[in-house]
Amino acid sequence: MSNTENTKKKGFSRRKFFKRTGIVLGGTAVLLYFGRHRIRRSIAGMAASMDSPSGVTDFSPKIWFDINADNKIIVRSSKEEIGQGTFTGIAMLVAEELEIPITDVDVVPGGLAGPPDMAGTGGSMSLGALYIPLRETAATMREMIKNAAAAKLNIDVNTVKLNKGFIGSGSKTIALSELAQNWNDWKIPKEVKIKKRSEFKIIGQPLPRIDLIPKVMGKTPFCIDKSMPEMLCGAILRSPYLEGKLLSVDASEAEKMKGVVKVVQEKDWVGVVAEKRYQAEMALKKLKVEWDQGKMWQQEELEALHEEGKVVGVTVQKDGKADAVIEDNKTNALNATYEVQYLAHGQMEPIGTIAHFQEDKIHIIASTQAVDHVANALKSEFGISKKKMTIETSFVGGGFGGRHYVFHLPIDALYLSKAVGKPVHLLRTREEEFQAAYVRPYGRNFMGAAINPETKRIEALRNVQVSGDMNLKNLPVPGLMTLLGADFLGTGHGVHIEYEIPNRFGRIENVETPVNTSIWRGVGCVPNGFARESFMDEIARKISIDPFDLRLEHLTNGDDIMQKRMSRALLSLRQESAWDSPKEDGVGRGMAIFVDRKTIAAMVAEIKIVDGLYKVTKVTQVINPAIAINPESIRKQAEGCIMMGISSSLTEEVTIKDSQIQQSNYHNYKMAYVADTPEIKIVIQEDEAAERPYGVGEPPIAPVAPSIGNAIFDLTGKRLRRLPFAKV
Amino acid sequence: MPANFKINGRSVENLDIDPMTPLLWVIRDELNLKGTKYSCGKSLCGACSVHVDGELVRSCSFPVNLAEGSEVTTIEGLSPDEAALHPVQQAWIEENVLQCGYCQPGFMMAAAKLLERIPNPTDQEIKDSITNICRCGTQPRIIKAIKRAAQLNLSQETTPKTNIR
Numbered sequence: 001m002s003n004t005e006n007t008k009k010k011g012f013s014r015r016k017f018f019k020r021t022g023i024v025l026g027g028t029a030v031l032l033y034f035g036r037h038r039i040r041r042s043i044a045g046m047a048a049s050m051d052s053p054s055g056v057t058d059f060s061p062k063i064w065f066d067i068n069a070d071n072k073i074i075v076r077s078s079k080e081e082i083g084q085g086t087f088t089g090i091a092m093l094v095a096e097e098l099e100i101p102i103t104d105v106d107v108v109p110g111g112l113a114g115p116p117d118m119a120g121t122g123g124s125m126s127l128g129a130l131y132i133p134l135r136e137t138a139a140t141m142r143e144m145i146k147n148a149a150a151a152k153l154n155i156d157v158n159t160v161k162l163n164k165g166f167i168g169s170g171s172k173t174i175a176l177s178e179l180a181q182n183w184n185d186w187k188i189p190k191e192v193k194i195k196k197r198s199e200f201k202i203i204g205q206p207l208p209r210i211d212l213i214p215k216v217m218g219k220t221p222f223c224i225d226k227s228m229p230e231m232l233c234g235a236i237l238r239s240p241y242l243e244g245k246l247l248s249v250d251a252s253e254a255e256k257m258k259g260v261v262k263v264v265q266e267k268d269w270v271g272v273v274a275e276k277r278y279q280a281e282m283a284l285k286k287l288k289v290e291w292d293q294g295k296m297w298q299q300e301e302l303e304a305l306h307e308e309g310k311v312v313g314v315t316v317q318k319d320g321k322a323d324a325v326i327e328d329n330k331t332n333a334l335n336a337t338y339e340v341q342y343l344a345h346g347q348m349e350p351i352g353t354i355a356h357f358q359e360d361k362i363h364i365i366a367s368t369q370a371v372d373h374v375a376n377a378l379k380s381e382f383g384i385s386k387k388k389m390t391i392e393t394s395f396v397g398g399g400f401g402g403r404h405y406v407f408h409l410p411i412d413a414l415y416l417s418k419a420v421g422k423p424v425h426l427l428r429t430r431e432e433e434f435q436a437a438y439v440r441p442y443g444r445n446f447m448g449a450a451i452n453p454e455t456k457r458i459e460a461l462r463n464v465q466v467s468g469d470m471n472l473k474n475l476p477v478p479g480l481m482t483l484l485g486a487d488f489l490g491t492g493h494g495v496h497i498e499y500e501i502p503n504r505f506g507r508i509e510n511v512e513t514p515v516n517t518s519i520w521r522g523v524g525c526v527p528n529g530f531a532r533e534s535f536m537d538e539i540a541r542k543i544s545i546d547p548f549d550l551r552l553e554h555l556t557n558g559d560d561i562m563q564k565r566m567s568r569a570l571l572s573l574r575q576e577s578a579w580d581s582p583k584e585d586g587v588g589r590g591m592a593i594f595v596d597r598k599t600i601a602a603m604v605a606e607i608k609i610v611d612g613l614y615k616v617t618k619v620t621q622v623i624n625p626a627i628a629i630n631p632e633s634i635r636k637q638a639e640g641c642i643m644m645g646i647s648s649s650l651t652e653e654v655t656i657k658d659s660q661i662q663q664s665n666y667h668n669y670k671m672a673y674v675a676d677t678p679e680i681k682i683v684i685q686e687d688e689a690a691e692r693p694y695g696v697g698e699p700p701i702a703p704v705a706p707s708i709g710n711a712i713f714d715l716t717g718k719r720l721r722r723l724p725f726a727k728v
Numbered sequence: 729m730p731a732n733f734k735i736n737g738r739s740v741e742n743l744d745i746d747p748m749t750p751l752l753w754v755i756r757d758e759l760n761l762k763g764t765k766y767s768c769g770k771s772l773c774g775a776c777s778v779h780v781d782g783e784l785v786r787s788c789s790f791p792v793n794l795a796e797g798s799e800v801t802t803i804e805g806l807s808p809d810e811a812a813l814h815p816v817q818q819a820w821i822e823e824n825v826l827q828c829g830y831c832q833p834g835f836m837m838a839a840a841k842l843l844e845r846i847p848n849p850t851d852q853e854i855k856d857s858i859t860n861i862c863r864c865g866t867q868p869r870i871i872k873a874i875k876r877a878a879q880l881n882l883s884q885e886t887t888p889k890t891n892i893r
Contacts, residue, residue: 083828083864208824213810215829216817218763218803222830225762258746277757278749346863348767348775348830397765397830398863430768632824636869640827643865666772666861675855677867 018059018137040314040485054078054129055119061141061188063115064134067180071165073098073141076110078117079126080369081211082399083640084697085633088210089127090134092629096202097138097194100162107210112375112391120370122404122519124597124695127629131692132194139192148179148186197627206632211395222349223367223394228356228423232261234416235280236271236426237287238436241659242514243294246270250288257283264419269412273420281429297514297659303339305511306444306466313466313509314486317496320503322448325460329450334538336447338531339722340467342654343440343520344433344663346671349397351406352427355413363390363423364410369403376476377407382414400644401519405438405474434669435661438474439654440520441491441513443467445531449539450503456543458554460503463532465524467491468517469510486510490519494528494702498562498595499536499554515656521644522701525596529702530709530723533592537710538719547591547710548574561687562595569593569602569622569685576683577604577620587617588715594702599694600624600685601638603703606678607711614725616646616678616708623682623700626690638682638700645704647672653724733795735759736805747793751785752776754792755802763803763833767861774860777834778802784841803833806840815884816840819877827864835860839874848878 056078066074075094081087087107095102119125142162149167150157152174159169166173197203214220239246249270251263259279264271270287274280326333354365362384368374371393375386396403413426428436443465450460470490472480486492492508508524520526540550548570555563570593574580583589586608593602606618619642628634651670655662663669705723713719720726730742735755745754755764755778764787767775771789778787779801780794807814813821816839826832835858842849842857849857854874862870 081828083826083830085827208821209826211829212821212824212826215826215832216813216820216836217810218833220829221762222765224766225756276749276753278746278753348773348828348861348863349765350767396828398828400863427766430770636824636827636866639868640865643867644863665770666768667770671861671863672865672867673855673861674858674867674870677855677871680868 019057040488041316041318053119054117054125054133056115056117056130056133058116059133059137061137061144062183064137065141067176067183069177071176072104072106073100073176075105075107076114077107078110078115079130080109080121080393080396080399081107082121082369082396082403084637085209085630086121086126088207088633089629090130091210092202092207093127093130093134094138096200097135098142098162102202102207102210104165109393109395111393112371112386112389116372118372120373120404121399122369122401124599124697124699128693128695131627131629135194136192139194140188143189143192144186145176145179147189148182149174152179203629205630207630208632220395222397223352223354223365224349224397224427226354226365226394227425228354228363228365231354231423231425232273232275232420233277233280234271234273234413234424234426235284235429236269236412236416237284237289238269238432239291240435241291241293242297242656243659245292245294247290247292249290253288254283254286257286262420263287264416266412266415271412271416271426273416273424277427293659295514295659297656299656302513302515302656303442305513306442308446308464308466308509311509311511312485313507314484314488314492315505315507316488316492317504317506320460322460322462322503322505325503326448326450326462329459332451332453334449334451334535334542336535336538336721338445338447338527338534340443340527340530341652341723342442342515342656343648343652344437344654344669345400345402345520346666346669347398347400347402350428350430350433351403351409352425353410353413354423354425355410355417356423357414357418360384361388361390362414364413365392365394366410367396367403368393368406369396369399369401373405373476374407374410378410378414380476381411400521401523402438405518407476430666431664434654434663434665437654437661438516438518439661440526441468441470441515441517443491443527445527447531447535449535451539451543453543456545456553458499458501458539461497461499461501462505463495463497463528464505464507464509465492465495465528465531466509466511467527468513468515470517470519470523472510474518481510490523493524494594494596495524497532498556498566499551500556500558501554521641522596522698525594525698525702526648526705529592529594530705533594533703533706534709534719534721537590537706537713541713548579551593565600565624565687566593566595569600569624572683572685573602573604573620573622576622576681579604586715588711588713590707590710590712590714592703592706592710594699596699596702597694598626599696599699601700601703603707605704605707605711607708607715609715614650614708614712616650616676618679620681621683621700621703622685623696624685624687625694625696625699626687627693628684628686629693631684634684634696635682637696639680641698641700642680642704643672643677645701646676646678646708648724649705649708650724729793731792731796733798733800735761735800736802745792748791750788751778751780751790751792751795751800752787755787755800761802761804765830765833767831772861773831773834774838775831775834777837777860779837779841784838803837806836814840815877815880816843816873818880819873823869823873823876825866825869825873827866831860831862832866835862835870839870839877842874843878843881847881849874
């Protein structure tokens, strides 16, 4: 029923109101214009502090809303539900302004036909960025419905109320679905008001997830559960070597197997299409494939590439002369290098695509975090316009950044479909998930500080991050690395030092390696949070000052609001974690605080050594996203970050030997079990004067690794500067 | 050799299938019950957990011929419908456990089995028994939900139990 073509033909009186400029990743066009040099620093600074844009370029009610036969209002989401609870948040924003119960709203994945979204689902920006524009859209929808009902029923618009799918006044009511039959004639009101925070009835409530019951019943369809008529099953093999090339394939045995329809060889890979999944996987194992293995890379060699000052980088912060001050104060200086490992995303639903390639059109069902990126990739691969593409999305079984840049899977699936002339479901096995993965890059942080032991103040602090890239090589825009100098928006996010220190130096350098690297929950805030907040602990120990006091003494003076927010978070955390109370024997306690795009997350970890392993036993976290849309969802995101942070700090690691990723499944890539769950306490803080909320999906992970590392030092006196923390 | 077994009380007769096919793919692709999930394929994560003759089984690594003549229960058969939820499902809702939800049917099947073995488990017993994997980080709520389900079970002791194996 909602038809964008009609909308376009008829014209939208208030189109400008709904069309928004999609500033994505700081706006590539702006960067093209400004070029290199010092402007990069100011852009990096702006990017670190700016309010994240939604990436959505069209907020017309007719593209966002649909009304179905049972009178429910359907929101077609441009953001994917990857587990973070965004659909529940969207339902709350919409229901609030429509003035209806949340149960009368449903949210569905919009796919390519839904609202255009250049950003995809990531950066913890979905709800914060939609907070105002989507409420405006919902308020507009509310007025449109009311006006249409008043006209239809010939009643005063001020008496019109929407109630359980019926609209009207007193006994004069009409079903929404009936009213919506003339929806293309509805007029868009000139002005709509959105509610003040004090007027909210739904936003701010700790509500359960709207997708709870279907998921508990096992009924929610993920991509893996979908199908197309006459669909076959596909499996492919890509080079297991970092720089490997496909030389030859002997498919004679595989082709003879029952159910095998075709063996398909492309430039970089070989695939099997079979009637059933098991047949496709068994046949893939029977292929005799010869690879040109390319250069044999080893882990140590890759790590050794990460030296400071070898590549072009971007200085994102330069106040005073940090390096000179550190150099001149040798007796009161500290220098340390921190390292983070390669990491896998490990999401439970493997990535897959169902694809049907027809003569001049494409139909896919994808499990992706960025449907517009997929469409662009398909457009450039097949030369087919977006109008001739149908891309459906579905509920997603975990993302964590792992699905953002995997464009080759839909492409591969389409080639398989093209080869057999039928729809094909291409699904990665868990082994492929690990071995053909885009991993979180390995990286090093070169930290330095000069301290005045008399005043107990830090005179200079430097953080130079040398790491693989997370974004620029993956974006379908060539030459970004040359243009920008470094990925300061992803990898280098978090290099910037907020503490009030007269000499500060922050720099990001991206190393080119043959490893496919990409974003991972928290992006640069994980390596930079680990390095900086562990290093702050080193400083506190050196001058014998409490780690809380050291931070409270160095809160930025330039930004009163941030200073107050950070101070409030630290004071609350100190109290809630009973930081100043005596510890049990055998317990280590450590703390850390980090700001990720204005959301503050501060944490105290308590650890013990159990059976020769570090064990996190208790976590207290304070999170301040300025406004809490749904406190229950925020708690869950914090719990998720704490568990993923514990897991990636203590056990997870991807390593490379002879150019191959050594990890192949969950037995050799150790993720947290139920047994690793600590006692968790989460405190949510809000700011009364805030105008919009900040993200919650990633910020709580940044303080996890450093607070655990600091707790290990507290217990053992050993400073561990590499993740994952080694065995005791 | 055609396969014969029962699933969620329904008979599957003379199913033409390679006997080595993992039960998981039979459940999902032949019987179209999509609540049981593929994730690791090696019995490591538990996303594919089902009950076979009352035993907890990771169906990705369980050939269908081992289920011959057996009674299989999947998440779809754990409770008759939304109005009469299994205590584990009820507790999962009350504790608002899930995030992406993909691994949760497997967790719930494992939890239901645990409660039959240990009706009122401690935190440590839950930690020792549940070895499924979740990446979203629902573990803290899973512990709470299993304890809540135990309480729901105990409070229902007086009423006759539905026949859930």
